[in-house]
Amino acid sequence: MNESLERSHRHISRQFNAELQLLHQHVLEMGGLVQQQLENACLSLIHNDEALADTVISHDHQVNAMEVGIDEACTQVLARRQPAAGDLRMVMAVIKTITDLERIGDAAERIARMAAHKSGHTQDSSSTVLPRVLVGIEHLSELTRSMLQQALDAFARMDVELALQVARQDAKVDEEYDDIIRQVMTDMKEDSDVIPVALDMMWAARSLERVGDRACNICEYVIYFVQGKDVRHIDLEQVQHDLNAAAPLTQEV
Amino acid sequence: MNESLERSHRHISRQFNAELQLLHQHVLEMGGLVQQQLENACLSLIHNDEALADTVISHDHQVNAMEVGIDEACTQVLARRQPAAGDLRMVMAVIKTITDLERIGDAAERIARMAAHKSGHTQDSSSTVLPRVLVGIEHLSELTRSMLQQALDAFARMDVELALQVARQDAKVDEEYDDIIRQVMTDMKEDSDVIPVALDMMWAARSLERVGDRACNICEYVIYFVQGKDVRHIDLEQVQHDLNAAAPLTQEV
Numbered sequence: 001m002n003e004s005l006e007r008s009h010r011h012i013s014r015q016f017n018a019e020l021q022l023l024h025q026h027v028l029e030m031g032g033l034v035q036q037q038l039e040n041a042c043l044s045l046i047h048n049d050e051a052l053a054d055t056v057i058s059h060d061h062q063v064n065a066m067e068v069g070i071d072e073a074c075t076q077v078l079a080r081r082q083p084a085a086g087d088l089r090m091v092m093a094v095i096k097t098i099t100d101l102e103r104i105g106d107a108a109e110r111i112a113r114m115a116a117h118k119s120g121h122t123q124d125s126s127s128t129v130l131p132r133v134l135v136g137i138e139h140l141s142e143l144t145r146s147m148l149q150q151a152l153d154a155f156a157r158m159d160v161e162l163a164l165q166v167a168r169q170d171a172k173v174d175e176e177y178d179d180i181i182r183q184v185m186t187d188m189k190e191d192s193d194v195i196p197v198a199l200d201m202m203w204a205a206r207s208l209e210r211v212g213d214r215a216c217n218i219c220e221y222v223i224y225f226v227q228g229k230d231v232r233h234i235d236l237e238q239v240q241h242d243l244n245a246a247a248p249l250t251q252e253v
Numbered sequence: 254m255n256e257s258l259e260r261s262h263r264h265i266s267r268q269f270n271a272e273l274q275l276l277h278q279h280v281l282e283m284g285g286l287v288q289q290q291l292e293n294a295c296l297s298l299i300h301n302d303e304a305l306a307d308t309v310i311s312h313d314h315q316v317n318a319m320e321v322g323i324d325e326a327c328t329q330v331l332a333r334r335q336p337a338a339g340d341l342r343m344v345m346a347v348i349k350t351i352t353d354l355e356r357i358g359d360a361a362e363r364i365a366r367m368a369a370h371k372s373g374h375t376q377d378s379s380s381t382v383l384p385r386v387l388v389g390i391e392h393l394s395e396l397t398r399s400m401l402q403q404a405l406d407a408f409a410r411m412d413v414e415l416a417l418q419v420a421r422q423d424a425k426v427d428e429e430y431d432d433i434i435r436q437v438m439t440d441m442k443e444d445s446d447v448i449p450v451a452l453d454m455m456w457a458a459r460s461l462e463r464v465g466d467r468a469c470n471i472c473e474y475v476i477y478f479v480q481g482k483d484v485r486h487i488d489l490e491q492v493q494h495d496l497n498a499a500a501p502l503t504q505e506v
Binding site: 061064065067068072078079082084085088089092095096099181185188189192196199202206230232233 | 349
């Protein structure tokens with residue numbers, strides 16, 4: 001290859017890496033916005049804060065716009081750069097991750113709608129209505145928000161070990177969710193007047209449980225990118241075993 | 254271009270078209286399996302058929318395996334063929350459609366689990382338990398299954414008009430779903446003993462409502478493929494107006 005051609009290749013390759021870095025960066029920015037939405041939605045539900053709930057609802061379109069924008073950027077990278085191997089897996093991981101982030105954004109919006117709806121049912125402070133359910137939801141919201149934070153950290157550093165740690169926490173989410181549903185059923189049986197509020201709380205708990213699932217999905221894309229292996233629908237222990245046996249295909253982003 | 258090179262190019266192009274056709278065909282096969290799963294899940298719930306529910310649950314892994322297989326085939330097509338324009342949009346539409354099909358499969362599995370759980374609660378025929386809710390669910394299941402059928406037809410023929418028709422039915426789904434939830438709340442207030450069964454029915458209704466959303470998502474990918482326009486999160490009437498004003502980018506598959 002002559003020198004000017006080589007220089008031009010290096011230039012294209014640098015530009016391409018910068019584009020991939022930018023995609024990666026956009027995902028983390030979208031992740032930050034979705035985290036903020038989820039936190040505000042949970043706070044609005046727990047503290048009966050209708051104004052905060054309205055803020056979450058009115059910001060959902062920003063999450064949607066980021067998904068569409070990043071998807072378009074990915075399609076352009078595929079069309080113009082025709083990436084292969086690790087670069088292609090990176091683009092695929094971005095395309096899949098933003099779908100889950102958008103749906104976590106939807107869950108935040110749904111929780112905020114429950115919060116707005118619930119504060120319509122309850123004149124007095126929410127702390128007097130279904131206190132045990134509320135404590136359960138507060139705890140579940142902390143757990144799932146921490147999983148989302150760790151899933152985004154795993155994505156930021158493409159850290160397979162952290163990704164596996166997040167996926168292992170999903171059993172705990174399911175356990176806490178089942179406890180909340182049992183408590184909701186007990187409360188509804190004791191006093192049929194609480195049924196409307198109880199159902200709102202149940203939908204909110206369900207949305208949080210799904211946030212945990214989606215954080216796990218993001219972790220699966222991290223493993224797919226680093227190891228070149230699709231680990232969806234596979235037992236966790238098997239994944240850990242296979243990962244221990246195999247060297248990663250790539251660690252750099 | 255010399256004759257042998259031209260022949261070789263034609264050969265590659267024919268092979269590539271065959272690969273795209275095959276991807277398209279695989280999506281429709283996966284769609285057929287998911288339709289079957291959803292139909293059986295709804296029948297098992299309505300007729301209290303635990304054996305049929307178990308069949309649905311045990312077949313879910315086939316849906317998952319098809320998603321992973323088609324995803325892998327898409328990645329290979331992207332890596333080897335480096336498609337552009339309409340071909341690239343086709344691969345993107347396939348990648349997104351199978352995610353929604355897999356989640357409709359999950360919804361079918363969830364409904365089947367509710368059916369198995371519910372038949373544990375009810376010794377006698379289900380027709381005597383919450384009859385109005387059951388009628389509502391039967392109707393909602395017909396509506397959403399018909400939407401899925403039409404969404405897959407729209408995908409098969411890449412038919413934008415049909416895709417828009419499906420999307421318009423989603424308001425009807427939301428309406429029927431709201432009616433079911435109101436009925437469930439009334440039944441629970443009247444008799445707290447029905448709460449466990451009522452909640453199962455409510456989750457089933459919720460899953461069906463989400464099936465309607467996912468059928469609409471598939472229709473959005475059809476519009477994206479044909480028109481080269483991402484219509485997610487955009488008002489339906491605006492989409493129809495823009496489509497009337499613009500000629501399609503491509504109609505062939």
